[in-house]
Amino acid sequence: MVKGIVLAFLAFAVFAWGDAIVKEIGHGLDPFEVTFFGYLIPLILSPVFMKRGDSLVDLVRWNRPWLMGLRVFLIAATTPLSVMAFRSLPFAEAFAILFLMPSLVTVLSIFILKEHVRWRRGLAVCAAFIGVLVIVRPGFREFLPGHLAALMAALCAAGGVITGRMIGHTEKRFTLIGTVFLATTVLAGVLMIPGFAWPTAHQWVLLLAFAATAFAAQALFIVATIYAPADRLGAAQYSQILWALAIGALFFDEWPDALALLGIAIVVAAGLFIFAREQTLKRGRPDAVPLPETVPPAPAATSTPH
Template identity: 45%
Template sequence: MFKGVLLGFMAFAAYAFSDAFVKSLRGSLPAYEAVFFGATLGLAALPFIKGGGDRWREVMFAQRQGLWLVRAVASAVGSIAAVIAFTALPMAEAFALIFLLPIFVTLLSVLVLKEHVGWRRWSAVVAGFVGVLVVLRPGFRVLGVGHLAAIICGLAGAISMIALRLAGPHEKRITLYGAGMVGSALITGALMLADFRWPQPGQWLLLLGYGLLAAVAAVLLMLATQKAPANHVAPTQYSQMVWAVLLGYVVFHDRLDWPMAIGIAIILGAGLFTFVREEQVTQWWKRVRML
């Protein structure tokens, strides 16, 4: 159990450093091009994820192909939005808005899965959006495309999670992972055909860090869920905020004021509470192979 949770912390630390690498590009490449190379490099994790009885065709061909396509599109949209958000915003602020994902999952659970949501989870939803207002302070600060992109990333992640809930019990890990990586690579590869720019040597190093660290994180997360239940591993995702604050302060010289820090705390608290309640009510970890 301890090893699984520790591997979870290591996985999300690797994800945070991966995001720091793509932020270091500072918009010097189109977001979809960065995602293409990141997703292509992320395919390096496939040999480690592939099980003994898995076939390579299962990376792209699923038992429920429609849900595979939903996850592929959501992953591509979310990844592009994440790159834009990290480029335009301080890391902690971008993560705070992206961490609206559990709130969006609750809303989609009602709309799509027809799940019953009690007053506690609705209270967390309201608190999460209050936290967003505190962070954004509309009317008191300039809002930009980065804020919109971060929220879109959280929404896309929630759509992917709902599709994962529906497909997870029927699909293999290699299929679930392939939807995110192959889907993102194909969609962003098509987008960059109109205006492709060869990365410079320094940009290649940043892209390598972005893609390979994400691949390492995926393998660590898989190992984590083999050693501990997914419901114990998933909350370690919130450690990314610690890394976001540290990396933002040390590497990018980001500064957080008190209202933003309070808003971030509200969003994280609401998201974590929502996760705990969803765990108790839906027992999703018993129905989904987490990856």
């Protein structure tokens, strides 16, 4: 168990550095182009995730095609939206808004999965939204396109979680992992055409580094699930906010003010409470069907395990 937790923390550290690379690329390249090259190499290397009995055809052979189609679209849309957020917002601020995802999962589960959410989780969801309002401060600060992109990325990631729960264990692990790389690459490849510009040598280095972090982080998380259940590792993702604060300050000269730090703390605390509460409820229902995914779908390089 301890080895799995350590590997999960390492995976999320790599995810955070991958997002820092995305921010470093800045506005020099179209966000869809960044996404395309960032996921092309992981797609090519994705067969390493295959188990005995898997084949490349499993990437497009789905047992529940409509749900899988919706899931891969939502997850594929998450990455370029996250890239837009990281390019235009302070690093930690973008992370904090993306961490609204667990609260959005709770809200969507009420309406789509008809789950009963008790008052404690309901209060945590409200607190998370209040935390985002404290960070963004509408009416007192300029509402940037990056804020909307981060909110949309969190919503798409939450939708990916919900569809994953609806799919259950009907799809192979390689299918769930590989389709994320495939769909993200294809969607970004089509959308990057109007704004395509050939990367400079420096940008190529950054793009290759981003692709390496995306693949390495996913691989580390998969190895972590060998030693600990994936749904027990979710809390480790919140270590990314510490990396975001440190990277933003040291490399991008971004120093959040007191209110921003308060909002970040509220969002993270609410997310951790929701995670802990779901774990408690799960232990109380031993017959519950476990979640199917053993690797987090990734907005930019940011993972969203569930």
